[in-house]
Amino acid sequence: MFALIAGIILNTSxxxxxxxxxxxxxxxxxxxxxxxxxxxxxxxxTYREGASGANGGKTGGGCGCN
Amino acid sequence: MRKLTLAAIGMYxxxxxxxxxxxxxxxxxxxxxxxxxxxxFVSSYYHQDxxxxxxxxxxxxxxxxxxxxxIDLTISVYDKRYRKHSFIFDLxxxxxxxxxxxxxxxxxxxxxxxxxxxxxxxxxxTRENEKKGTxxxxxxxxxxxxxxxxxxxxxxxxxxxKDKNGEFSAKLQAYLDKVRLVYPTELRPANNxxxxxxxxxxxxxxxxxxxxxxxxxxxxxxxxxxLMIDGELIYQSGYLGxxxxxxxxxxxxxxxxxxxxxxxKIPLGLRANYFLSDKFIIRTWYRNYxxxxxxxxxxxxxxxxxxxxxxxxxxxxxxxxxQSAVKYFAPYQEHTVADEFxxxxxxxxxxxxxxxxxxxxxxxxxxxxxIQQINALEVRVGxxxxxxxxxxxxxxxxxxxx
Numbered sequence: 001m002f003a004l005i006a007g008i009i010l011n012t013s014x015x016x017x018x019x020x021x022x023x024x025x026x027x028x029x030x031x032x033x034x035x036x037x038x039x040x041x042x043x044x045x046t047y048r049e050g051a052s053g054a055n056g057g058k059t060g061g062g063c064g065c066n
Numbered sequence: 067m068r069k070l071t072l073a074a075i076g077m078y079x080x081x082x083x084x085x086x087x088x089x090x091x092x093x094x095x096x097x098x099x100x101x102x103x104x105x106x107f108v109s110s111y112y113h114q115d116x117x118x119x120x121x122x123x124x125x126x127x128x129x130x131x132x133x134x135x136x137i138d139l140t141i142s143v144y145d146k147r148y149r150k151h152s153f154i155f156d157l158x159x160x161x162x163x164x165x166x167x168x169x170x171x172x173x174x175x176x177x178x179x180x181x182x183x184x185x186x187x188x189x190x191x192t193r194e195n196e197k198k199g200t201x202x203x204x205x206x207x208x209x210x211x212x213x214x215x216x217x218x219x220x221x222x223x224x225x226x227x228k229d230k231n232g233e234f235s236a237k238l239q240a241y242l243d244k245v246r247l248v249y250p251t252e253l254r255p256a257n258n259x260x261x262x263x264x265x266x267x268x269x270x271x272x273x274x275x276x277x278x279x280x281x282x283x284x285x286x287x288x289x290x291x292x293l294m295i296d297g298e299l300i301y302q303s304g305y306l307g308x309x310x311x312x313x314x315x316x317x318x319x320x321x322x323x324x325x326x327x328x329x330x331k332i333p334l335g336l337r338a339n340y341f342l343s344d345k346f347i348i349r350t351w352y353r354n355y356x357x358x359x360x361x362x363x364x365x366x367x368x369x370x371x372x373x374x375x376x377x378x379x380x381x382x383x384x385x386x387x388x389q390s391a392v393k394y395f396a397p398y399q400e401h402t403v404a405d406e407f408x409x410x411x412x413x414x415x416x417x418x419x420x421x422x423x424x425x426x427x428x429x430x431x432x433x434x435x436x437i438q439q440i441n442a443l444e445v446r447v448g449x450x451x452x453x454x455x456x457x458x459x460x461x462x463x464x465x466x467x468x
Contacts, residue, residue, distance in 0.1 A: 015288045016229050024290055024341040028429065028442070029349070029371040029379060032284050032294045032337055037425065037444040037464035040110035040134045044460065045421075048114075048452070050389050050414050051355035051363035053278070053298045054335030 103140040103152065104441070105467040110134045116412075116456030120323070121169045121250070123314040124398040124410030128456060129165035134158065150194040154205075160184040170250055170310045184211040188218075199226030199233075213246040213269075213310075231286040241276040247309045253322055274304035290342075296335040303328045313408045314399045323409045325394060331357040347371040355389075361414070363389035377430045381446070388418035412454050423448030423460075434465070441468035 017025070024030065034042060034056040046052045116128035136158035143151050163181040190205030200223075207218035224235035246269045249255075277300070284294040304327060311323035333355040340348045348370055355363040369383035392414040394407040401408040425446030434440040444464040451457050 014231065014285060017231055017286050017289050019230070021289050022286075025286060025292055027341065027347065029347045029373075029381075029427075030292065030339045030341060032292060032339060035444065035446075035464070036106045036108055036466070037446045037462045039108050039136065040112060040132075040462055041446070041448060041460055043134070044112055044114075044132070044450075044458065045387075048413055048450075048456070048458075049363070049387060049419070050359075050361040050392065051331075051333065051353070051357075051365065051387075053300060053331060053333035053355070054280075054296045054353050055333075055351065 098144055098146075100141055100143045103142050103468075105137065105139045107137045107465045107467070108135070108462065109464075110460060110462040112458065112460045114450075114456060114458035116452070116454070118412040118454055118456065119165075119169070120308070120311040120409070120411035120413070123312040123320065124412060126169060127165040130162060132160055132162040134160045147195075148197070150192075150196065152192045152194070154188075154190040154192075156188045156190075158184075158186045160186075170248060182212045184209060184214075186210070186216075190220075192222075199228075199230060200224065201235075213248045214243065215246075215271075216241050216243040218242075233284045235282045235284075237278075237280040239276075239278045239280070241274075243274040243276070243304075244271045245274050245305045245309065246271050249309050249322055250312055250320075253312075253320065272305040274302065274306060276300065276302045291338065291340050293336065293338040296337070298331075298333050298335075300331040300333075301328070302331075307409065308411075311409065311411055313401055313410050315401045315403060315408075316399050317403065318399070319403075321408065323411065324407050325392075325409055326359065326407055329357060329359055331355070345373050347373070359414075360391065360393040361389050363387070371427075377428060379427050380424060381427065382424040383422065383448075385421040386418070387421070389416065391416040412456070415454065417453045419450060419452040421448055421450045425462075429466075439467050440465055442466040 042055060110133075112130075112132040112134065114128060114130050117126065118124050119126040119128045136156060138154060138156040140152055140154045142153070145151060161181070161183045165180070186207065186209035188205060188207035190203060192201055192203035194201045203220075203222040205220045205222075207216070207220075209216040209218075218239065218241040220237060220239040222235065222237040224233055226233045248269055278298055280296065280298045282294055282296040284292065286292045306327065306329055307323040307325040309322055313321045313323050315321065333353055335351065335353045337349075337351045339350070342348055348368070350369075351365075351367040353363075353365045355361065355365075365385065365387040367383065367385040369381055371379045371381045373379045392409070394405070394409050395415050396405075396408065396410065397415075398410055401410070423446065425444060427442060427444045428434055429442040432438065434443045442465070444462075444466075446460075446462045446464075448460050449457070450460070
């Protein structure tokens, strides 16, 4: 499923976007990282779920979590 | 006519030079003294309840509250070669109370283990060459609570593509942790934890080491869509269970959870954000995860930012998660003496969960509450519901100072 989604998106042709065309991409809500306000949320998910990582949160280590 | 044209050109150039920036304020000039970039304060209150506590062998209250506060501060400076050095200092303090931890010693009405405080400072440095599009970084972290201590270090690298529309990044992390062996009172060996609960030196410790490598590619697809693919490899070794987790066998004997001493985890993440219109932004995230303990998991999150005006937005979100159980899990009194590894920790059982809620963000040009230094305020509330009956609520507040 992951490969399918990644494949679909990667097959979408990229257009070169100039710096002056990035006003929408530079919107604070468009950031590709987790929000600061999600910090504790990501931590409790690491404690309460067996899977972790690939989301900017903890990946095991650094706490008594999995 | 020719004189007039030359005069007009001369005037135009004169006006242009009068309004143009001189060398000291042009794009090549960067301040060489330390500058405050931003600070963030995040505070959260988390509450959960359920009836499958691992401390009591998969039965009993999982009631827990956690008050978490953290502050980070970023300062930067440009060196002689116009490379930007950023220093990020982060300090977090969590205080939690746990009904299940209180059952480590079931004979007391409320033992010392019912509450604890975790302190975790970290310091990170990055050096960014804006011209070349490269970033190097390194960091150290520390975390301490009564039964757990951690020292962490990381190095990272990122390289933007020529057109600055793509970026490759890599990160290596190591955590050298120590688990204090706080066994349930009835299972404590004579030479371990025999002293009072406050006697920190009386418990033996054992190592838990975690090493991870992370590579990510982020790409701008067009003026509205950008995405990131993130893959990690995590290897853990040492004591990977928790010493106060009881396991009741089918012969009614009680044991301390026993899990393998190594674990390999492979999460793959995909994030895509789409600027649908001036009013709507769609943020999506998907993760596929496998490990050698038998957990296969999928998680997907969808969030929409609805912009009421340019300075105020509402963000409803939904997250679905499912996992299979580890090979070593069985409920209360279902493990047998033939089992080499065993746990009744429901966090490692088969379940699915739904997490939903909403938040809002205020970032007015004159600052939040007309205080110029408070750049943005975010509040987020969420409800988490797991198929095994565990429920939790979280409320978080974030303030950005600039």
